[in-house]
Amino acid sequence: MAKSTNRLPSEASPVKKNIISKLTTWATTPKGMSTLLLGKMAFKMAIASAISLIIAQGLRWEYPFYAVIAAIIVMSSTHGSTLKLGIQRLIGTTIGAVAGAIFAIALGSNSLSLLLCVFLTVFFASYFKFNEAAKLAGYIAAIVILSHSQSPWIYAWHRYLETFLGIAVALVVNNLIFPARAGTELRRYLSQTLVHLEEFYRLVVNCALTGNYDRASVDGLKLNIINSLLAERELWNEVRQGQTNEPIDTRINEAWEFLIRRIWEHILAMEHTVLARQQDNFWQMLSPQITQLAQVTQNAMLSLATAVKFPESHLSLPEIEVAIANATQELNQQPEIQQTNSSMDELLRFFTFFYTQEEVGRKLQRMAALLNPSNS
Template identity: 85%
Template sequence: MAKSSNRLRSKARPVRSPIISKLIRAATPKGMSTILLGKMALKIAIASAISLIIAQGLQWEYPFYAVIAAIIVMSSTHGSTLKLGIQRLIGTTIGAIAGAIFAIALGSNSLSLALCVFVTIFFASYWKFNEAAKLAGYIAAIVILSHSQSPWIYAWHRYLETFLGISVALLVNNFIFPARAGTELRRYLSQTLIYLEEFYRLVVDCAFTGNYDRPRIDVLKLNIINSLVAERDLWQEVRKGQTNEPIEKRMNEAWEFLIRRIWEHILTMEHTVLARQQDTFWQIFSPQITQLAIETQNAMLALATAVQSRQSHLALPDMEVAIANATKELNRLKEIQQADYSMDELLRFFTFFYTIEEVGRKLQRMAAILNQTNS
């Protein structure tokens, strides 16, 4: 049985071409982050230096506030930088105004501070400015504790300095290593598919060997969730036209649904595998499932390559063959007497198989959509 398990495990690993292997290494956090983080660090450094030079040239008393704003709001795309900038400007405005009002009305003391911080954070959150809420409380506290003698002047200066830092960050982001939402979206989609392929491979391996690498799978799940969250924001930017791609070349929004459904399908497979006990019916069907799993993994990696490189054409003929062969064998097995197997065991197996098939179908659909987008 051990030899059989090792053989199945080795078969379940797809043969990867040098191009795909390079992509995998480049898309991992260690491989991908070096250049991207270098570009981001350089943009932040340039924006902070420009903000400081302008603020000092204008002889502002606290130029570091402009520097802080430029550093904090800088993000990977123009749209995300603008979103963070607006939130910071709102937080600064709410905190500065509220702090000035409470400093004049109640003075500089603990009661005034507590009431003002409560009001600013509560209303900023209530008005859905969640990312600005704590900043508003922070600015309000500074106004009350350090600038109660001239709160309105201080509030106005904070607004100007923050506005300067945000403006510089937006300009730098637009002209130095500009990264548009469409390009970033493709990069994240590619990365998500690579994470999904590894998660899928570990689940299939567990189905036939019983080995469940929980620490690695937990890390993968977190990476996938983070990628999906980033993709959600990037999809919104693309819908708003914050991308350098023409409409006919943009990623089809159906991909957003399909990639999330594949994630849910693999979670279902994982749950089914972990729920099984000493099921033996699976072994009868193992060659067909193994082949289908190999083609599914290859398809995920091929799609990861194609979506980032804007490959003009991607076909998955082996996927259709694997699905057809597995379905044919499954229909043959239905004619076999299954009385020796419990209903729970059969339900677990068929849930696992049909979920694998659904993953394959969705990958085929993604390839078809990608071909239409890039053609």
């Protein structure tokens, strides 16, 4: 028994190392990274809500849960986005509390007062572009009129303080626990977008080569890409405002914003072209000329997706230029093109696909060049 017990640590050690290795590998996958980010966000929300509750209760405020709600709702992935949400919530709370107090004093607590106040509050908040604050303003105004018409100004002031506390706690927690600045988040989103674009591109090329098209997968990828591009737009704005942890000379060049959107548009154009084609035999006859270029382009997207995550990355993609030159030369020497009975429309579809594919490659080359700070 003693010998068996002595062997347990040495036997368990490889198992432990294997588990750690698998977890580390999983954490670097897109699904693993996404799960970890969700966990970090949930943890930050939990910490911020608990701290807000403790402070509000320590101050003996009557409704500490308003501070908790604010801390949870405004928490976002970066300091800049958290501050933006916090300001919107503070504006909504202020507008709603003031409007509710005015209408409660002027018209009392009744359905007419509620109707007019909510309408005017939401309308003018939206009219003056406080879109994210409009509904909250209407909600706070309704609470003031219906539940606190006896002391509306006191209630309004308390709501403002509680909301301010929750926002302040969220900002502090976001900066101290798993801090993520706009530059870091932007790199992560750009990497994620490139991975999704590579999947979309691969499915479109496969349709060109085989005629098979997985529309369900494509629709899911399109939605992911659109969501990433929208998130990137906000992050680009934060980076321009200096809300990032990167020095200027190592930031992603702003031309990336244009280039990645152009690649997205090019692949959509390629998709439209292959779905409109009519003669499969013609495309299959010329498929060798686009296969190598497609493979090189896919590899380039994945290489860029890895490189962009790290500041001061350097990447060169000379293989794209070689693949484009080879494909163009082979197509120019194809006697089948002159001898084919395919219609002019079909020829135009194929060459539209090919030259758009070539443009995707050139955009990737430019993106790789811009990773080098000396070319920015």
